[in-house]
Amino acid sequence: MARKCTATINLSAIKKNYLYVKSLAPKSKVIAVVKANGYGHGAIKVASVLESNADILGVASIEEAIELRESEINKTPILLMEGIFEESELALIEKHNLIPTICNSLQLKWILNCHKFIKPVNVFIKYDSGMGRLGFQDDEFISAINSLEQSKNINNITMMTHFSDADNLESDSTLAQIKDFENIANARKYDSSLANSAGVMEWSKSHKDYVRPGIMLYGSSPFSNKPHIDKLSPVMSLSSPLTSIKNFKAGQSIGYGNRYICKNDMKIGVVAIGYGDGYPRSAKDGTPVFINGVKTVIAGKVSMDMITIDLTNVPEPKIGDSVELFGDNVSVDEVAHCCNTISYEIFTQITQRVYKTYV
Numbered sequence: 001m002a003r004k005c006t007a008t009i010n011l012s013a014i015k016k017n018y019l020y021v022k023s024l025a026p027k028s029k030v031i032a033v034v035k036a037n038g039y040g041h042g043a044i045k046v047a048s049v050l051e052s053n054a055d056i057l058g059v060a061s062i063e064e065a066i067e068l069r070e071s072e073i074n075k076t077p078i079l080l081m082e083g084i085f086e087e088s089e090l091a092l093i094e095k096h097n098l099i100p101t102i103c104n105s106l107q108l109k110w111i112l113n114c115h116k117f118i119k120p121v122n123v124f125i126k127y128d129s130g131m132g133r134l135g136f137q138d139d140e141f142i143s144a145i146n147s148l149e150q151s152k153n154i155n156n157i158t159m160m161t162h163f164s165d166a167d168n169l170e171s172d173s174t175l176a177q178i179k180d181f182e183n184i185a186n187a188r189k190y191d192s193s194l195a196n197s198a199g200v201m202e203w204s205k206s207h208k209d210y211v212r213p214g215i216m217l218y219g220s221s222p223f224s225n226k227p228h229i230d231k232l233s234p235v236m237s238l239s240s241p242l243t244s245i246k247n248f249k250a251g252q253s254i255g256y257g258n259r260y261i262c263k264n265d266m267k268i269g270v271v272a273i274g275y276g277d278g279y280p281r282s283a284k285d286g287t288p289v290f291i292n293g294v295k296t297v298i299a300g301k302v303s304m305d306m307i308t309i310d311l312t313n314v315p316e317p318k319i320g321d322s323v324e325l326f327g328d329n330v331s332v333d334e335v336a337h338c339c340n341t342i343s344y345e346i347f348t349q350i351t352q353r354v355y356k357t358y359v
Contacts, residue, residue: 005240005273006355008327009041011049013233017217018053020231024200025207029055031079031193033214035064040278040347041218041236044071045358050217051076056099058212062089069096079124082134083107090114093121101126101160103134108144112151120155123148124193127184129161129177141184158191158210166198166206167222178205198222220332220343229333236347237327238279238354241320242291244270245311254308255300260285267311268299271323276304278350279325280339283307287338290329291321 021030032054033039038046047057047068058079059065065078074097083101084090087110093100094117101124102108111123125144128135136144148154161181165173178194185192193210195203200211201223215222219234247267254260254268262268271289275281279302287298292315300308311317326332332343339346 003240003272004322004355005277005353006238006357007350008237008239009045009356009358010233010235010237011045011358013219013235014041014046014049014217015053016233017219017235018050018213021200021211021213021216025195025204025211028195028207028211029209031056031058031210031212032217033058033081033212034068035060035081035214036348037064039215039218039344040350042356042358043068044073046217047071047073047076055210058214061085062092062098065096065098066092077122084110091116094118099124102144102148104136105140105144108147111153112147114153117153120153122156122158123154124158124160127159127161127181129180130173131162131164131177133162135161138184145188145190156191157188158193159185159188160193160210163194163196163199163203163206166196166203167224169202169223169225174199174203175205178203196222201228215344218343218347220347224337229331234326234328234332236332236350238273238325238350239322239327240271240273240277240325241322242269242317243272243306243319245317245319256303257301260300260308262299264312266299267314267317269309269311269314269317269323271307271309271325272305273307273323273325274303274305276351277354278346279307280335280341280346280349282339282341283335284338287335288330290324290327292317295330 032050034043034047037043056077056079079099083103099122103126126135127141128137165171191209195206195211197213197216199206219232221229248262250264252262273279281302288295296310299310326335336343
């Protein structure tokens with residue numbers, strides 16, 4: 001590996017974050033969400049750590065589920081959180097021990113009319129309590145459950161919903177969604193699942209039979225004001241080496257568009273990482289990085305393969321020194337704030353040319 005742009009994944013930190021979930025919702029079973037390649041951390045490696053602990057693994061599609069099964073992640077049921085996209089996928093549910101979520105009338109029709117099941121299967125059914133995406137509304141939800149109850153294809157039913165604004169502690173919408181869900185679900189004595197990471201952390205009323213932690217497993221808080229951040233262990237550390245060090249005079253410009261103009265005489269370093277590696281092009285001047293024991297900042301626009309940083313007050317910088325873009329010393333949430341985005345996007349946009357190493 002010549003260009004040492006590296007994402008180091010701390011697998012023990014994932015385990016710690018999982019145990020923190022359990023401490024917050026001790027009476028709930030856990031659906032550990034590993035979709036989108038484990039939020040960019042590597043779904044197979046993450047699932048291998050969580051398989052012996054989590055009750056269910058959550059993915060977005062059957063392709064993600066089969067990737068895990070073919071990598072010998074076999075002990076734990078896998079929840080298809082968006083259900084199936086084609087009727088042909090029904091043949092794979094029993095084979096791979098998958099639990100489909102029923103999100104619309106076509107998925108419901110497919111599973112009710114399926115003649116391929118050897119024995120009844122478990123399903124989740126989604127209620128739209130205010131997210132406005134997938135799921136049945138009001139009387140359609142009751143009608144769908146009635147149909148499932150009458151079908152010989154169905155074993156256990158779990159009711160679920162998803163919060164639209166749980167990361168906003170000033171909003172009443174989460175409590176309204178909980179109340180709406182309970183009003184329609186209480187007549188049915190089935191298991192239920194409401195809480196995402198924000199629900200696990202701050203909305204204890206949403207801790208039902210299952211919780212569904214995602215981003216918090218990877219050491220990031222869903223909240224902009226970072227509650228619980230001191231209890232979460234960072235999982236990914238992104239780093240790359242210095243490849244150039246140059247001195248500039250006051251008034252000289254750095255990078256594309258002449259966005260950064262040196263206010264004083266400065267020492268500028270080039271780091272081998274850019275938006276081609278998944279580092280956000282939207283990063284502002286002043287976005288923090290960490291080198292040689294101190295924090296410094298980006299100076300100039302992010303390029304495809306490089307960024308430029310202020311080395312003026314960095315002790316004894318030299319070519320080859322490792323620069324942490326985020327990790328133990330720079331929070332990914334702080335970087336996300338400087339990029340007007342969220343940690344979810346930063347994690348999942350890390351590209352294949354970044355070398356991943358696991359510890």
